[in-house]
Amino acid sequence: MQEIVTISLSHRANHLSTQFYNCQEQNLYNNDPKNSVDPSVFLDPLIDRRTKTVTYYPRALLWEAKNGNGSLGIYQYIQDTQDYHFKDDKKEIMAGESSHEVVSTHKKIERSKYQEALDNNEPSPKLTKENTEYWSDYNKLIYQPNSFNSLKDWYHDPELPNLPDYQNLKRQRFINNEQGLMEWKSQHEDFLDENLRSVLEQCDTLQGFNLVTDIDSAWGGFSASLLQELKDEVPKCSLFSWGFFESDILTSSKPSIDNKYQVKNAIQNTLSMMDHSDLFFPIYSDSKLSNWEVGGQTCRIYDTVNSVLGHRDSDKRKTMDYITNCITDGDSKRNLITSITEIDKYYDYSYISRVISYDKKNRSNKEYYEFSNCVIHRGPQFLKDNKKNNDMKNKESFRNLETTVFEPSDTIPEEFRTSTQYSVKLSSTEKARDVFKHWNDYVQKYFRFDDNREELKEDLGTLVSTYEHGWYSDEDSGDDL
Template sequence: MQEIVTISVSHRANHLSTQFYNCQEQNLYNNDPNNSLDSSVFLNPLIDRRTKTASYYPRLLVWEAKNGNGSLGTYQYAQDTQDYHFKDDKNEASNSESSHELITTHKKIERSKYQDALDRNEVFPELTKENTRYWSDYNKLIYQPYTFNSLNDWYHDPESPNLPDYKDLKRQRFVNNDQGIMEWKLQQDDFLDENLRTVLESCDSLQGFNLVADIGSAWGGFSSSLLQELKDEIPKCSIFSWGFFESDILTNSKPNIDNKYQMKNIIQNTLSMMDHSDLFFPVYSDSKLSNWEVAGQTCRLYDAVNSVLSHRDTNKRKSMDYITNCITDGESKRNLITSMSEVDSNYDYSYISRVVPYGRKIKKPTDYYEFSNCVIHRGSQYTEDIKKNINLKNKEYFRNLETTVFQPSDTIPEEFRTSPEYSVKLSSSEKARDVFKHWNDYVQKVFRYDDNREELKEVIGTLISAYEYGWYSDEDSGDDL
């Protein structure tokens, strides 16, 4: 087996990881060897030799703000061998050395009705955006204690779940890249030496990582710093980075967070993640949807890609390196996936496709030159897609990958699990050039007094060249204005 570990950084990212691992739990009940997934790639099976049963735990590490885990405790499912004695005014514990005093640090977060029903093996209540505010409200698998990692002084705010609050004072938000970088420096040694090492020791032959994170806030600075250390620690492993992007000034939409930091965060973190990842997936997060809904929708894409990596049929199963080669064609600089769309619905999950080139002629998506693509087909829909879309027939055979039908968990919103057979097209196109031209203009105008301004311009200029095809006039060459 070739295991893949997920590192999930931010509350929104943890919702996606929860949906994905709930689907992995669903796959455990699939007995069809020709149309099922190898659960050991993403789940760690622990065998009880006495009862001859297996318990499955996610190969997962999560980062959260304080209280962001909801009602789920770090050691909730760990055996407790210590007898605790709580002091009482009338009857103190006889042994003062072993007695403990219960101290409440925050208001108790009640368990969800879904979790209560899960524990009691009862009928599950219907999930809605109102009763899924925490990802722990609907997670199905049991997490090991080493899974959990928490920020030091930043607290989860249910009213603004993607932007932690400093010491729960409602005065400062986790929006500045430097805040994330500083937070990582305070925690990196413990994380790398303890929790990361523990999860790696459970792997026999590690293939790589999925890193899922928010990009436009301080979570992006935290994640890009983590990624650099991860690449240094384990340089030979493949890394797929998945970044959530919200609306910003370049999508012609109202920004969701402070403009002062958002675009700087996006530019710096995307460039860093591209530099240290094999592939970078820029995923758009619709502000009209809750985190539970965004995760359910995005899981169709995320699960499709990862199902190829864990298919039980070795003829259909592909490696992370294989998919990377499908997209980059050996050009490592072109590792940004420009479009991620479902073939039938034409819905594009990509943030890149939503960027509008101000001051330049707007092209149709079909007008951009496509350097390469990879099409993942789930189920018998494959042959139908070939008949409908001539573009798929003209691509090399190795770019058309077959995998299992989508087996969604009941925690996925109904509208995103009604079509289990579909195809997802991942592509790298010239559209990325327009985006980098935007960023180059922005850096020149806004980063005037930043120490790394010239370095960023050089990196962006290199990427503009990498995504150019054909001839361009001098005024549109990407040189400084």
């Protein structure tokens, strides 16, 4: 058993983590050793020897803005030693010689009908984007109290759930990197010394981490700082970073520089994530979808990669290092997943694939060189159809992996759980060159008074060269901003 811990930072990231752990809860009912995931990889089993039962807790650390947990209390499901009695009318709390003072810090958030149904063992109501505002509205597993972490001065705003509000005053948003860096500096010691160590102590043989976050807001700066210290704390562990990107000037047909913070954050945070991660997965988040829908859609990819890492069958189970080698081919600088495609639907989840081509003359039919890839097949027939050679020494076979059939939770939107057998292709292609070339131009134009301008230009120039194949002339440069 090689455990994997999820560190989830931002409200949107917590929706994805919730969907993933709900699927892990679904997997608990699958006892087929040839087609199931070992629950102990992602869940911490706590055995009660008296009742001879096992309770599974997510191996997770969640970061949220204040009130971002919704109605979920940190100690809601932890047994209290006090004996509580409630008067019929005033609901006053009485506990023998002592009592707890109830302090209200914000308007009470009502529990969802879904959670009430789970607690009462009743049929669950249908989930929609209207009744899944918070990830806690539909989470199934119980988290340990040390899993929860909160920003100090930033509050969740239901109107803009992905941009916390400073002191709940509606005047300043958690939008630029400096805010994220300052917030991390004020909290990192408590997090590393207490909550992180507490989760790590529950692991026998830690394999690595999944870090999920938003890239183009202050969450990205906060996460990049955390990631750097995490790599120093556990340097021998593998680390996969998953970053959500929204549409910006590089993906829009009508470019604008109004979202300059967004692009600036994306550039700085992507470079930092790549520098301190084994693999970086840039995920596109469609603004037309709610966080519940984005989490359900992205879970198809996130669960696919992790199902390979936690497969019960030792012949099919692969390590994080194995997948990293499939993508990087030994070049650790080329660790950006350029394309994340569900082959059967021809749908690419990657932000990179949506960036406008840098080649103005040949944008419509531009073909990019593929440096390497890894194909994960969920279902034996897909492996049989796509695998050309059964010799495991063959390069094609080495990159074709078979894993479990998707076991979606009923909390995932129906359109994202109808197909349970599919194939996902992870690729490293020359398309990344377009992104780094665009970013290099942007830094030159709009970072003129930034202290790290020259360092960013040098790093981006190196990455442009890393993702080049063949010969390029100076004619491919242009001004797209």
